[in-house]
Amino acid sequence: MESKNKHFKVLTLAGCLLASMASASVFASQLVIMQNEPPRSMDPGNQTATFTGTVLDPMYEGLTRLGDDGKIIPALALSWTSDDSGLNWTFTLRPNVKFHDGTPFNADAVVENFQRHLNTQRGLAGSGKIRTFIQDVKKKDDLTVTFQLKKINPAFLTVLASGPGLMVSPKADKAGSINNKADGTGPYKLVQYKSGEYVLEQKNPDYWGKSSGPDEIKWTWSSEPSVMNMALQSGQVDIINPVPPQFAGMLKNNANVNLKQSPGAAVFWVDLNTQSKALSDVRVRQALNFATDQQALVKAIMFGYAQPANSALAPVDPNYDKSLHDYPYDLQKAKDLLKAAGYADGFPMSIAVQAPDARTAQVLQGMWSKIGVKLNVRQMESGVWTKAAFADGKEKAAQGTDAVLASWSSGLYGSDLQLRPLYHTSSFAPGGANLGFFSDKQTDDLIDTAASTLDDAKRKDLYFQAQKQISGLAPQVLLFYQDDLYAARKNISGVVMQPGGQIVVRDAVKQ
């Protein structure tokens, strides 16, 4: 009897301990987020992945920041001005800011941050966004820097707010530790990055601004969509991003979960190789567009969590032309066009797809078989696909690649970064993402002129013309714009979603 009592006491003691541990973890509020891939780097300038940007956002800041309403607001710069040419900019920096390692933030730090991208020897993954339009960055005094641009970029202030525009500690960059140990000025600092497990961030007590977020943010990841779904349903994680569309319906009906949906920036399309024999005829390319039932595709593949695509630009783009409607689903028209092009009985073609998009290609295979097109779906692992998709014309001909299923999201960087890499003659693969070698003088001119036009209304008009021009020549079959989806437990609020799928959790509240 006595020994039994003793056990009982030990058990109660253990129970108390457990209970106190549990309550301690409630007081130190921790937000747990699961995404679908691991972060590529702790250096915001050495990666270009949306879901890495999400992890890094609480720890880093740029000169500017994207406000919750999508407008640019001051961050590490207090104010800025530009001259009439739009090529020379002056930024006044925020005083008394320190990086997490204690290094002061000043004009020298800004200059070093941009020099590392302008330096072609460094080969940082994010440098392209900076190098294409920034000529030089100079210190004027300790809290003033000037930027000289090669060409006008309407997205300049947005570029400064993310990725390679984010300020890293020059000391950490020189030491070479920045890839593993994040070091910025943001409201959170890195506690631990365990590469196979998680990234743990803790509130920065020395932060210059206000932050209402949780004490700790923990990021985990899984490439299994069903695991993400279960992690949220079981309450082991507070937020999952992005939500796999096949589970969106289930999560929407879960009383403990909020599903958040916003129009996405990612355009999904089939890039047609304009150097392939049949596809070099514009009528054939148009026929494929007419034979594509976008509504059915959205329903079957995206479970309704997408919008049919009518333009090369996404609806979140300020220059998106809503009125464009060149290709309603019309099998007869498709057949007539094929007949006129000399392919009355159709023709065979191949498409390179990544494993997750294989079903989309199979649905297209069924749709296009109605006009006699025999689509040979070549499913590839992502690394193999990248190689096939970015192959040059000769290699594509040798491999017999007639089409590539791809998606592209320029996020917040504007129309130029959506149209130029995909449709400009200078962007032929492998150097750019013009995967089908589409070349049209008028399109090139429109893209170039628009990029150097300062006036918003005029620029919009030029982009409308460009969208119309591209749509008419159909270098692609547009499929859909994927909605951005994230889901959070009901007790989470204050999460902001930016166009492009990046969620901002630095001010999230967990009740």
Add this chain to the structure above:
Amino acid sequence: MKAYVAKKVLSLPLIIFGVSIIVFIAIRALPGDPARLMAGPEAPQEAVDSMRVRLGLDQPLPLQYVKFAAEALHGNLGLSLQSQRPVMTEISERLPYTLSLAALAYLLAIAIGVPAGMTGAIYRQRIPDQIVMVLTIAGASIANFWLALLAMNYFAVELGWLPLLGADSWKNYIMPTVTLAILPMAMIARMTRSSMLDVLSQDYIRTAKAKGLSSASINWKHALRNALIPIVTIVALNFGSLIGGAVVTESVFNWPGIGRLLVDSVRYRDYPVIQGVTLVAVTGVVLMNLVGEILIGLLNPKIRFD
């Protein structure tokens, strides 16, 4: 016996050298360009090129291998392209998780598989045997990621008894261990059963029975000991497939072992990490086979190695 062991141990470096060449070439034969993957699809060609130079991938293959081998001899497997950390660090951080999982799974597989196989043999053609046979066929043919997802959905989501992911507490071990143990458990049970059946029909067993020994003594002492040799062989030789199973299991359960490291590094074509993990895994398998062969010698002095 000693000479045999010495010979085996001396041949190890040669095997590992051969394997390292195969691994090195096979990885580079994979389509996919790590420089392009790391620079990102929207990176200009010049960025991809400078990335390639930085990664040393512009060098001729033999030179890349010589550099790699020279460094590897000093215990340096290079830097991960992705994390920029030494591959040795990445692996040594992850290896304990994989080894503990694999060891637990093996213990579980043996603890259940051997008695189950013995039960099948002793009750041959009767109900217990049929149950064992059905279960082992199911266990050997079930896809372990599917089983893992089912278990997760039931025990972590529906019932909330077990944590779903990670490796924070002992509870985290339960589902991955069981999932990983199923296949070797089934194989061990089947091997034990057939091996026991062979032994049970031998004359000395009849003699033992005639002497009036208890059936427990006959089964455990006389039969099992003699039946063990093929079981040990199967356990040792299947270490490789256990590592293969760990790759899948770790990915599903977010288990921070080398299996998940391998999957992540293949996705990003992180050559040094793929090389390192493969080399370590192959070395482990070769060592396990050696241990198995030595154990067999100890268990049965009749076996000659020369």
